[in-house]
Structures are given as C-alpha cells and as structure tokens.
Amino acid sequence: MSDEPADDRDVEGPAEPREDPDEHRPSAADASEPASESDAEPSEDGDADDPNLETDGEGVVSDRHNPEPTYPDPDDDIGGISTPPDDEEMPLADHIEEMVLRLAVVLLFGAGGTAIGLLWASDAIQFVWFNVFPAGGDAPPPHVYNPLELWLTRIKISSLLGIMVALPAFIYECYLFMRPGLYPNERKYYLAAVPTSVILGALGMVFSYLLVLPILFEYFTYYAEASADIQYALGDTFNLIITLTGFLAIVFQIPLFIMLAIMLGVTTRRWLAQKRLYFWAAFAALAFAFTLDPTGMAPILVAVTMILLFEGTLFILKWVGRE
Template sequence: MVETADGSYDADEGVVGDGPESDEEMPLADHIEEMVYRLGVVLVAVAVVAGVVFPFAAYIIDFLWYSVLPGGDIARPRVYHPLGLILARLKVATLAGFVIGLPVFVYQTYLFMRPGLYPQERRYYLASVPASLVLGIFGVLFAYFLILPAIFTYFLTYSQDAAVIAFGLTETFDLIVLMMGLFAAVFQIPLFVMLAIMMGLTTRAWLAEKRLYFWGGFLGVAFLFSPDPTGMAPFLVALTMIGLFEATLLVLKWVGR
C-alpha cells in the first residue's frame, strides 16, 4: 500500500491507477478472454489442491464416515460399484479443492474488476479474500458438527424399526460431500452482502425491504442443490441461508451501515 499525491492510500500499490477515472474501455472480446482466463486460474487451483489431497483421501473418508455415522456394524460402508472407493476419494479431494478455491475465486474476481474500482473499494475487496476462506471453513465445520449428524439421526429415527439399514458408500458419501461443499458456499452470504454494501452497490435498507425475494431464492437454491433421501436437508440449508442473511442485516444495522 503506497501513499498517493493527495495523501490517500492505494490498496494495490498503484498498479492500475486510481480507479474508474483511469479506467479504459476494453473490447468485449478482451473482457470475455480475461474472464475465461480468471476462471481457468480458479479451476487450476482447485485441481492442484485436489491432487495434493487425493493420496490422503482414504484416511479422510474413514474419519468423516465413522465420525458422522452411528457406530457399530450398521455404519460399515457397502460398496456396490467397482469404482466406488476411487470416486469417493475423488469427491473428497475435490471438496478440499473447492474450499481452497473459494478465496481464489474471490481474488480472481477482484483482479477482473480492479481497473474499475476506487482505492477504498479495492481495500474492501482484498480484505474479503482471507474472509472467504475462513467462512468456507466455518461452513464445512457447521455441516460436519450440526447438519450431517441431524440428517443421519433423523433418518435412523424413522427407518430403523421399519427396515434393515445399510449405508452405500457412493450414495452416503455423495450426501456428506455435497452438504459440506454447499455449506462452504452458503457461508459466503455475509461476505457478499457486506461487500456489496461497502462498495455502494446496494444498501441495507433495500436488502431488508426485498428480504422476501431473497428468502424465496434461498428456498429455491436449497431444494435444487440438496438432494436428500430424508427430505430434511433442504429445510436446514434454507434456514441457514435465511439466518445468515438476516444476521448480516442485523449486524449492519447495529454498526450503523
């Protein structure tokens, strides 16, 4: 961060000037090319992290499986597909890549938008990069400690007396990975709400006025991306999204933004 001529500070050391005043119009093709490049960087980062985690994925699968599911013989995984274990290892490695890829995605969007941002907006955006990683980890932990135990406890409660229960590795681990990845993304809601308000894209009052539209969108996302045999996960996802949204608005009201 360096001091400019007028006494203000430039968040990225003057690499691209002072914001929109120095912004130059770019052809649409160049914008699309840069956007594809930025997305490619995110995908490469996800792939690299997944590749590093993959050799240890079997240990992670054992840890997640026996810490989330009930103990005893009932929790022993059943493999019904010759590639079931390999695919499960790929999924857990991809989950790790996805969580690490969240702050990379935020940073790449910052680089894409940087020429049109004022110095203060750049500071807000750069601060959101580590915040994104922290929120993603909190989302994974929230799913691990609260959501997944609640789902499997509910499942066992209503089906243990009616049928012999067996947990297939592929289907069960699909649910575990999906919930952890989804909650890592869901926990980004406070970050993007605060970022949008701090950058002047919207106001807390407008978001509060339109909250029912956001609630409807959250319900739609929850039921679209939460396939769950118990039918419980979509409601938990939707309630979490609404709770994070409302808690963010409450904090912003408390701090006077």
C-alpha cells in the same frame, strides 16, 4: 507679357480637398446608436495581420501558439460522470479471453488441492463415516456396489480440499478482472474479502460436519431402522455429504456478499430488510434445487441456515449503525 506666372496656383496641380476635422466626429446622437455588425466583428484582414496567426493568403489557417485543439482528460469528471483511474475500454474478445484465462487459473488451483487431498482420501473417508452417524462406533459399515465406487468417492472427498483452495483463488481472480473498473476504496474492500472468504468457507464446512450432517443421518436412521436393514452405499452417502458440505461452504459467504454490496454502494441494509421475504423464498428455492434429498430434511436445514445468516448480518449492521 511676363514669363513668370502670375500666381502659384497656375503652377500647382489641383488642390486636394481638405477634410474637416469635425466632419467625422461622432455626435451625441451617433454615440447613442449601437455599433453595426461590421464594426463589432473583426475583419478577416485584421485577423490575418495578427502576428500570432498563420495564413495562406486567403484566410486564417491556424494559431501559431496553439496549433492543435485540446481535449479533456478521459479520467476527469465530465458532465458529472467520473471514471476510475485505471479504467480503459477493451474489445469484447479481449474481455472474454481474460475471463477464460482467469477461470483456468481457478480450476488449476482446485485441481491442485484435489490432488493433494487424494494422498489422505482413504483416512478422510473412514474418519468422516464414523463421525457423521449418531451411533458413533456402532455406525453401519459402508458398502461398495461397483468396482470404481471407492475411487470415485476418494476423488469426491478430495474435492472438498480443492473447493477450499479454489474459493479464495476465485475471489482474487475476480478482483483482478474487475480491478481496472474499481476505485481505490473499492479495491481495499475487495482485497479484505479474500481471507474473510476462506474463514467463512471453513466455518461452513465445520458447521456442516458438526451439526447438519449428524442431525440429517440421525433422521435417516430413525425413520429407516424400524422397517429395513440399513446398508448405506459408500458412493451415494458421500455424494450427499460432499454436496451438503460444499454447498454450506458457499452459503456461509452470504454475510461477505452482503457487506461488500453495502460498502460498494450497490444496496443498503434498509432495502435488504424491506425485501427480506423475497430473499427467504430465493434461499428456499436454492436449497431445494442444490440439496439432493427427497425427504426434504436437508433442504430445510440448509434454507434455515441461509435465512439465519442473512438476518444475523442485517442485525449486526443495524447494531453498528450502518443503514
């Protein structure tokens, strides 16, 4: 017997089965079938082999190139809602504190104007007294019925100057309070309202002094002189003068409020015109509530003035084509 193997197959191990190349070739029928879920979804091992991902050996931990999720900018338009550029949330306590501080600034301006007005209060009392009565130089002299009446009247008439100084300060402080929630175009409108408010307030006081008060005291004198000896009390008379003058200074802000509301998109001229009867009723109620005159003459004059200002503003808006 020979020592050489008769065949190489006796020396080599069992032959590995050969794969037929056509065995795994997809047929036309297999190509038409949709891929299974396991074929469509990448495996976790495949994701873990991605060099852009970090793993802990059990799964994907984070993306190396984008470790933190991104969120939309709060100032962007999200879902159709946009916010002003400086708008930010604040606790309610901070809002209340800011409002109180700004109100204190307004009161400080008003007190400063009143203090300055005290320097010329006596001259102002004499000037007003002898010009609001229709008799001119023959106006009935004022009467003082308690020791503090003259001093209180001086403070009251000085408060008119305080109102004129505090009114624009009030509007400007309101602007600073609302500024973070306003868009740039809204801020422009509001800033333009400050000098306009001063002018309208001064016009209201002049209107009261030149027209309303003379008519009112002529009416008082006419119905009282036939049956009584007229002696006007200094304090009560100036209570009516100051209340009416200050109230008309505020009433003359109606055109400004209407213009701001329309420019800011709060309302429209057409809607105001449709609801004019409700506004007329509100004007009459305010006039009778804040004008202390049991005869009804002063409230009627104030209510008519408010209605004329309202309708005049609507007419101007319609004339310029603003609906």
